[in-house]
Amino acid sequence: MRPQIVLFGDSITEQSFRRGGWGAALADAYSRKADVLNRGYGGYTTRLGFFLLHHLFPLECTNPPVATTIFFGANDAALLGRNSERQHVPVEEYKENLRRMVHHLKKCSPTMLIVLITPPPVDEEGRLEYARSVYGENAVKLAERTNEMAGVYAKQCVELARELGLPSIDLWSKMQETEEWRKKFLSDGLHLTEEGNAVVHQEVIRVFNEASFCASAMPYDFPHHSEIDDWKDPSKAFLQFS
Amino acid sequence: MRPQIVLFGDSITEQSFRRGGWGAALADAYSRKADVLNRGYGGYTTRLGFFLLHHLFPLECTNPPVATTIFFGANDAALLGRNSERQHVPVEEYKENLRRMVHHLKKCSPTMLIVLITPPPVDEEGRLEYARSVYGENAVKLAERTNEMAGVYAKQCVELARELGLPSIDLWSKMQETEEWRKKFLSDGLHLTEEGNAVVHQEVIRVFNEASFCASAMPYDFPHHSEIDDWKDPSKAFLQFS
Numbered sequence: 122m123r124p125q126i127v128l129f130g131d132s133i134t135e136q137s138f139r140r141g142g143w144g145a146a147l148a149d150a151y152s153r154k155a156d157v158l159n160r161g162y163g164g165y166t167t168r169l170g171f172f173l174l175h176h177l178f179p180l181e182c183t184n185p186p187v188a189t190t191i192f193f194g195a196n197d198a199a200l201l202g203r204n205s206e207r208q209h210v211p212v213e214e215y216k217e218n219l220r221r222m223v224h225h226l227k228k229c230s231p232t233m234l235i236v237l238i239t240p241p242p243v244d245e246e247g248r249l250e251y252a253r254s255v256y257g258e259n260a261v262k263l264a265e266r267t268n269e270m271a272g273v274y275a276k277q278c279v280e281l282a283r284e285l286g287l288p289s290i291d292l293w294s295k296m297q298e299t300e301e302w303r304k305k306f307l308s309d310g311l312h313l314t315e316e317g318n319a320v321v322h323q324e325v326i327r328v329f330n331e332a333s334f335c336a337s338a339m340p341y342d343f344p345h346h347s348e349i350d351d352w353k354d355p356s357k358a359f360l361q362f363s
Numbered sequence: 364m365r366p367q368i369v370l371f372g373d374s375i376t377e378q379s380f381r382r383g384g385w386g387a388a389l390a391d392a393y394s395r396k397a398d399v400l401n402r403g404y405g406g407y408t409t410r411l412g413f414f415l416l417h418h419l420f421p422l423e424c425t426n427p428p429v430a431t432t433i434f435f436g437a438n439d440a441a442l443l444g445r446n447s448e449r450q451h452v453p454v455e456e457y458k459e460n461l462r463r464m465v466h467h468l469k470k471c472s473p474t475m476l477i478v479l480i481t482p483p484p485v486d487e488e489g490r491l492e493y494a495r496s497v498y499g500e501n502a503v504k505l506a507e508r509t510n511e512m513a514g515v516y517a518k519q520c521v522e523l524a525r526e527l528g529l530p531s532i533d534l535w536s537k538m539q540e541t542e543e544w545r546k547k548f549l550s551d552g553l554h555l556t557e558e559g560n561a562v563v564h565q566e567v568i569r570v571f572n573e574a575s576f577c578a579s580a581m582p583y584d585f586p587h588h589s590e591i592d593d594w595k596d597p598s599k600a601f602l603q604f605s
Contacts, residue, residue, distance in 0.1 A: 135394055136391075141382050141383075144390075145390065146380075149378075149384075152403070156398075161395075162395070163588060166594075168594070169594075169597055172597065172604075352410070355414065
């Protein structure tokens with residue numbers, strides 16, 4: 122019955138309902154208006170995510186999401202020859218996978234609001250610090266991701282959105298506008314702090330509002346309590362729903 | 364496709380996806396296992412909530428929730444002759460409304476896990492302080508709710524759960540086990556602080572686990588990234604879903 126907003130992506134989406142998370146904040150912003158469903162898959166790349174499309178967004182669905190965020194790239198951009206190389210997806214394929222995801226969603230619902238989100242920037246030193254905190258002396262000496270490479274993927278993501286006429290959030294650039302972005306927005310050089318989550322939340326709200334998908338303009342599913350006149354016999358207030 | 368957990372209640376449920384909220388924490392705990400849907404309605408009583416039952420839980424639904432929390436009473440217990448008297452629902456009716464809600468949900472799905480949650484305790488001085496902070500000299504001088512009355516409703520809620528053989532969470536008693544409950548768990552004498560939210564979260568998780576509805580025992584909907592053997596051609600890992 123309620124419209125659905127689906128968050129499709131990797132661990133940064135999967136973790137978005139943790140304390141201060143952008144997914145939970147979105148669910149709160151659309152409270153009583155739309156449901157926010159978390160379809161984040163830690164460790165996944167666009168190559169893996171592609172296999173989920175038909176399951177998460179079946180073409181025969183009678184009630185497709187009204188809005189979907191697609192938020193991959195942090196894993197795709199893992200470097201060849203480094204510790205996470207198995208996750209590496211070439212940037213051309215990343216872009217193509219995103220394109221196929223969008224095509225699928227558009228087939229699912231031509232009116233669905235689709236928002237592409239770039240990977241966040243990477244704090245290489247933060248990644249190495251994190252590795253040392255977990256593995257001690259056995260930690261890798263070379264970060265498995267670089268900020269420069271994440272930027273290459275981010276650029277293609279924004280470029281694809283432009284090609285397809287979709288809104289996008291250039292998180293990679295946006296976060297780096299703030300001088301202290303490394304520690305302020307990233308907890309381990311890659312995943313988001315609460316303040317990093319707040320940036321994603323603000324940006325998603327901004328893009329949703331610009332696309333006229335604004336929570337404040339959407340009706341409540343049932344009367345606000347201030348609209349109930351007769352609390353002894355409130356049936357009249359609910360007549361229109363029966 | 365994913366099992367659904369529905370949180371049905373008043374503002375304490377509606378606000379449960381705010382920072383540190385128990386609803387968001389539950390969604391995170393069941394991440395990739397179940398969806399948590401917020402059906403909280405600020406200001407609502409069991410008398411109002413009753414009108415939503417057929418809409419939120421239609422009997423003909425082919426995919427009813429696997430678990431539902433029913434969390435009313437904070438408004439029902441508003442005192443007659445005080446500022447929020449229109450919300451007052453006599454305790455006998457409160458209990459009867461809860462009973463009818465449970466019957467409806469059981470008709471919807473005989474296997475649904477239904478958990479009754481009592482209203483939290485009330486810090487009367489905290490309510491008055493809050494009123495003064497909002498209305499200054501025009502603030503009411505008598506709290507619209509008392510802790511004693513909330514306790515009367517809580518007792519009937521627990522009693523009903525016992526009669527129906529359902530699990531319940533006696534939040535009213537649980538919170539008062541902690542000496543500093545007034546300021547520690549309540550932000551305005553009635554609604555929950557982050558620490559108050561954490562109590563609800565822990566209690567819901569405890570009851571869910573006791574009912575063998577345990578996130579860690581539920582399968583992931585799709586392979587965990589550590590189970591992907593061939594990242595170049597991951598199709599084999601998804602064969603069972605095609």
